[in-house]
Amino acid sequence: MSEAEARLVCIACPKGCLLTVRKAASGTASAAASGTASAMVVEGNRCPKGEVYGREELIAPRRTVTASMRTDCGDHPCVPVRTDRPLARGMVRDLLRELYAGRVKLPVRLGDAVVRDWRGTGVCVVATRTLPPDQVPPVRQAGPEAEGDDQVPAAQ
Amino acid sequence: MAAALRLRGKGLSVSVVEREDYLGGILIQCIHNGFGLHRFRADLTGPEYASRFIGPLLEAGVDVHLDATVISIAAETDGTRAVTVCSSRCGVLRLEARAVVLAMGCRERNRGNIGIAGTRPAGVFTAGLAQRLVNIEGCLPGRRAVIVGSGDIGLIMARRLTLAGCEVLCVVEIQPYPSGIVRNIVQCLNDFSIPLHLGHVVTRIRGRERVEGVDVAPLAGGAPDAGRGFRLDCDTVLLSVGLVPENEISARAGVRINRATGGPYVDADHQTSVDGIYACGNVLHVHDLVDYVTEEAEACGDSVARRLGGAAAGSAQQRVAPGANVRYVVPNSWVPGRSNGFFLRSLVVKNDAELVVSIDGREAVSRRLSHVQPSEMIRLSLEAGELPAAREGQGNLMEVGIR
Numbered sequence: 001m002s003e004a005e006a007r008l009v010c011i012a013c014p015k016g017c018l019l020t021v022r023k024a025a026s027g028t029a030s031a032a033a034s035g036t037a038s039a040m041v042v043e044g045n046r047c048p049k050g051e052v053y054g055r056e057e058l059i060a061p062r063r064t065v066t067a068s069m070r071t072d073c074g075d076h077p078c079v080p081v082r083t084d085r086p087l088a089r090g091m092v093r094d095l096l097r098e099l100y101a102g103r104v105k106l107p108v109r110l111g112d113a114v115v116r117d118w119r120g121t122g123v124c125v126v127a128t129r130t131l132p133p134d135q136v137p138p139v140r141q142a143g144p145e146a147e148g149d150d151q152v153p154a155a156q
Numbered sequence: 157m158a159a160a161l162r163l164r165g166k167g168l169s170v171s172v173v174e175r176e177d178y179l180g181g182i183l184i185q186c187i188h189n190g191f192g193l194h195r196f197r198a199d200l201t202g203p204e205y206a207s208r209f210i211g212p213l214l215e216a217g218v219d220v221h222l223d224a225t226v227i228s229i230a231a232e233t234d235g236t237r238a239v240t241v242c243s244s245r246c247g248v249l250r251l252e253a254r255a256v257v258l259a260m261g262c263r264e265r266n267r268g269n270i271g272i273a274g275t276r277p278a279g280v281f282t283a284g285l286a287q288r289l290v291n292i293e294g295c296l297p298g299r300r301a302v303i304v305g306s307g308d309i310g311l312i313m314a315r316r317l318t319l320a321g322c323e324v325l326c327v328v329e330i331q332p333y334p335s336g337i338v339r340n341i342v343q344c345l346n347d348f349s350i351p352l353h354l355g356h357v358v359t360r361i362r363g364r365e366r367v368e369g370v371d372v373a374p375l376a377g378g379a380p381d382a383g384r385g386f387r388l389d390c391d392t393v394l395l396s397v398g399l400v401p402e403n404e405i406s407a408r409a410g411v412r413i414n415r416a417t418g419g420p421y422v423d424a425d426h427q428t429s430v431d432g433i434y435a436c437g438n439v440l441h442v443h444d445l446v447d448y449v450t451e452e453a454e455a456c457g458d459s460v461a462r463r464l465g466g467a468a469a470g471s472a473q474q475r476v477a478p479g480a481n482v483r484y485v486v487p488n489s490w491v492p493g494r495s496n497g498f499f500l501r502s503l504v505v506k507n508d509a510e511l512v513v514s515i516d517g518r519e520a521v522s523r524r525l526s527h528v529q530p531s532e533m534i535r536l537s538l539e540a541g542e543l544p545a546a547r548e549g550q551g552n553l554m555e556v557g558i559r
Contacts, residue, residue: 008342011339016342068187077292080187080201080291096319097321110207139219139221
């Protein structure tokens with residue numbers, strides 16, 4: 001990064017704080033405190049997440065990836081998945097290509113890993129939905145029918 | 157689900173009627189993350205957020221009717237409500253209830269509502285339908301798409317289609333500012349270099365059997381300027397042009413609808429103009445954050461439990477109305493002497509704004525808002541002590557305005 005200063009919108013939460021990120025002047029407390037990898041000063045954030053996001057976005061941007069994978073099951077053709085932690089932004093396209101081409105065998109529970117330690121990054125891809133969904137218990141019998149001939153059948 | 161869980165927690169018997177064959181509503185097709193940051197302090201996808209309620213609901217002894225559609229709500233002579241339900245699983249059911257909570261969410265405005273001229277080829281979808289096709293059915297709606305409307309759904313789908321391998325040519329927005337939240341502009345458009353044409357409209361859809369292209373023009377003086385228009389070749393048009401609270405059943409049951417929200421007028425207990433019928437969530441007004449939907453639903457569930465438990469109602473409630481630069485405030489009543497919570501929307505875009513609460517024209521509360529825009533709903537929480545006591549013989553009308 002060669003710009004003196006970058007302005008960006010934080011995406012860590014829906015508030016979208018407008019951040020200003022610039023290199024800390026060497027010899028200052030922030031340069032010393034943050035070490036070689038992140039001598040950056042972030043301003044405009046309304047919470048600590050913004051500071052982390054601002055620094056990372058300029059040095060090594062990462063993204064949480066969400067997608068859906070095919071199941072070859074007629075009733076539930078897709079299972080939604082996500083990375084369990086953010087992935088380097090440059091690798092996102094490759095991961096997506098693999099996910100959209102891949103298959104998951106049902107049943108699967110929310111949180112099950114469908115891909116482990118993808119390309120040695122330590123990032124796992126997990127299911128975000130239980131499929132088939134947990135069964136809904138049968139509804140209790142309807143109460144005594146007060147009216148005449150057209151009886152409403154009890155719920156199954 | 158949140159309202160049902162609150163009611164069940166108070167020992168009341170609850171039935172949930174759901175038209176799909178799964179629980180979770182629209183969250184199930186919202187496979188992106190960003191949900192639950194307030195409610196659970198976690199960054200969840202839609203299905204994960206829904207699962208936080210589905211599990212407890214199934215264990216709580218709530219009767220769940222799936223594949224079931226309510227076709228009418230009628231008043232019985234004994235003061236209960238008869239809800240008629242059609243279900244492919246059990247034919248016709250009649251549920252007798254002491255209270256009904258409306259939580260049907262929204263449907264989408266479509267091409268007919270906004271009247272885009274041209275031919276009527278296949279390939280024109282509302283963004284939510286496209287989202288369902290991609291994320292639940294596993295189909296792509298097309299290969300080259302133009303998206304009409306920069307609301308959050310349109311932005312999310314611009315990204316989702318791109319991630320799924322489609323080419324998204326641009327997003328066309330009629331207003332001079334984007335409708336969706338800034339965060340989505342950044343992570344859905346900027347991240348993928350998808351152009352956003354503000355102050356533009358699609359004037360024509362072309363194609364015989366399938367969409368072949370669209371004509372786009374900038375607005376000048378409120379009308380499309382064809383001279384400066386351009387043509388785009390595409391095979392898919394996604395419409396993200398507004399959500400409409402789904403109140404067909406509500407209106408037929410006699411519930412008064414607020415034109416500013418598209419949803420029912422409700423009092424401080426979330427009860428509509430019809431006794432025993434309550435409303436919460438997107439059917440009441442279109443929300444931005446599901447966390448607030450849950451909060452509103454839980455307040456509604458608590459109120460229903462209180463009223464069914466015999467708590468006194470109406471006489472203490474006073475009117476609430478939108479003030480200057482405010483499109484709407486929900487609920488439409490406030491109760492002096494206790495805390496009151498509201499959701500509202502600004503009519504204007506402004507930095508360093510001030511939210512002002514007046515009672516009968518006298519300022520009572522003022523809050524600084526660093527930024528307001530119509531697409532970002534405002535949550536207002538007022539403590540009992542912040543507002544004056546009710547005055548005998550006065551209107552006690554509360555107005556919430558922005559300046």
